[in-house]
Amino acid sequence: MSNIDIIQYASDAWTTFWTPSFWLPPNITWSDFKDKEDVVYPKFKEICYPVAYSIIVVFIRLIIERYIFMPWGIRKGLKPTKKKMIKNVLLEEIYMKSGERLNQSQLVSLAKQLDWSVRKVEQWIRYRKQQNKPSVLVKLTESGWRFTYYSFAVCYGLWALWDKPWFWNIDECWTNYPHQTVSWDIRLYYVFQLSCYWSMLFSQFVDVKRKDFFEMFIHHLTTILLIIFSYTCNLIRGGSLVLIIHDFSDVFMEAAKMFKYIKWQRGCDFCFGLFFFVWTVTRLIIFPGYLIKNFWLTAPNFMPMFPAYNGLKYLTVVLFLLHIMWTYFILKILQRALLSGKTEKDSRSSSSEASATEDHSDNTASSIRLRK
Structure with missing residues (x-):
């Protein structure tokens, strides 16, 4: 299709789109809107x-x-910055993969690897989630x-x-x-x-x-x-x-x-x-x-x-x-x-x-x- 055909097609489509029978009451045309x-x-x-x-x-x-x-x-009293949290490479990697969707056995396993309590691991994940909002x-x-x-x-x-x-x-x-x-x-x-x-x-x-x-x-x-x-x-x-x-x-x-x-x-x-x-x-x-x-x-x-x-x-x-x-x-x-x-x-x-x-x-x- 040549450039002239494309221009003509676009012009016809534009004219069809602005048909008075769609946009205006019967017997009214765009010339009446002067x-x-x-x-x-x-x-x-x-x-x-x-x-x-x-x-x-x-x-x-x-x-x-x-x-x-x-x-x-x-x-x-609102804080312009968020509370800083402890950086942890292992938990960051796990969080990026699964987010907060960790079951109890996974939490226990992570706590053992880090020598943390399960509650501390849960707290870290909550704080990490808070950083995204x-x-x-x-x-x-x-x-x-x-x-x-x-x-x-x-x-x-x-x-x-x-x-x-x-x-x-x-x-x-x-x-x-x-x-x-x-x-x-x-x-x-x-x-x-x-x-x-x-x-x-x-x-x-x-x-x-x-x-x-x-x-x-x-x-x-x-x-x-x-x-x-x-x-x-x-x-x-x-x-x-x-x-x-x-x-x-x-x-x-x-x-x-x-x-x-x-x-x-x-x-x-x-x-x-x-x-x-x-x-x-x-x-x-x-x-x-x-x-x-x-x-x-x-x-x-x-x-x-x-x-x-x-x-x-x-x-x-x-x-x-x-x-x-x-x-x-x-x-x-x-x-x-x-x-x-x-x-x-x-x-x-x-x-x-x-x-x-x-x-x-x-x-x-x-x-x-x-x-x-």
């Missing part, structure tokens, strides 16, 4: 910029973590960054949406669709959110590893697709409501985690209680009972359906199913809290390499990693 005096339409190129902007977000995150939350954590200070800085991001997202989102008619009446999301103007503040809100979600998708591979890594990856990818699809189809009104409704609970969740890391249990319990209340109201009541219901049942009364919109509807359902799964784990935390008198280990998303030397109560609800 700006008018009273209507400014979204441009697809604007939604491509956040991929590059995510790099800037990463640098901002590093600055906030290093110069704000790391010094704060150190002042609160991030310190509490690192976890604090990560939560501090996410707390900053979610707090700003909520504040800016409320400011941008407060005077918008669809914020108070969901039916306004479909009025005069697709000829709805997009103001600069809503454009900025979308670009900011997408930039942060791209950065979270990339940084997930270097952040503290959680048991729900795959679920979070699906969640971030689903949200990115929802933002891109809704922006391309000018379904920004509905998309902006989905975005802001998911930000509220995360502010309290990250605050609870930070308080737990600095060992302020009362603050952790209080924020976790607020988190659970806000989570229930926003993600289990408002999101399915108002937004998803309106998207599925009310929107068809205002406009004809088309494939891209149907895809968006199913993406919201994917998000809600993730919420149900995470709610199950939250309820397990609450059950333990009622039994122990305080919030305890998060069975869903504590680090998959959590140290066996940590006290059970140190693995708390504040280590929840619920996202949008």
Whole structure:
């Protein structure tokens, strides 16, 4: 195949991908999305910029973590370095081969070879495992960054949406669709959110590893697709409501985690209680009972359906199913809290390499990693 054929094939594929019959309502073409005096339409190129902007977000995150939350954590008594451990060539070799999966007979054998007690061998393996996981200070800085991001997202989102008619009446999301103007503040809100979600998708591979890594990856990818699809189809009104409704609970969740890391249990319990209340109201009541219901049942009364919109509807359902799964784990935390008198280990998303030397109560609800 010649270069000309390849270029022609790529051009045909691009044209097919952008077919109006998929992305737009019937009898609407891309030429109808040209700006008018009273209507400014979204441009697809604007939604491509956040991929590059995510790099800037990463640098901002590093600055906030290093110069704000790391010094704060150190002042609160968290150690910037881990406790040094005794180096042992034999145990290091065994650990690299089998990790902590050693039976009692193997432990006894190693203890005899080293002239150690079995308990000392077990302790060495626990300490060695602890070296592979991030310190509490690192976890604090990560939560501090996410707390900053979610707090700003909520504040800016409320400011941008407060005077918008669809914020108070969901039916306004479909009025005069697709000829709805997009103001600069809503454009900025979308670009900011997408930039942060791209950065979270990339940084997930270097952040503290959680048991729900795959679920979070699906969640971030689903949200990115929802933002891109809704922006391309000018379904920004509905998309902006989905975005802001998911930000509220995360502010309290990250605050609870930070308080737990600095060992302020009362603050952790209080924020976790607020988190659970806000989570229930926003993600289990408002999101399915108002937004998803309106998207599925009310929107068809205002406009004809088309494939891209149907895809968006199913993406919201994917998000809600993730919420149900995470709610199950939250309820397990609450059950333990009622039994122990305080919030305890998060069975869903504590680090998959959590140290066996940590006290059970140190693995708390504040280590929840619920996202949008």
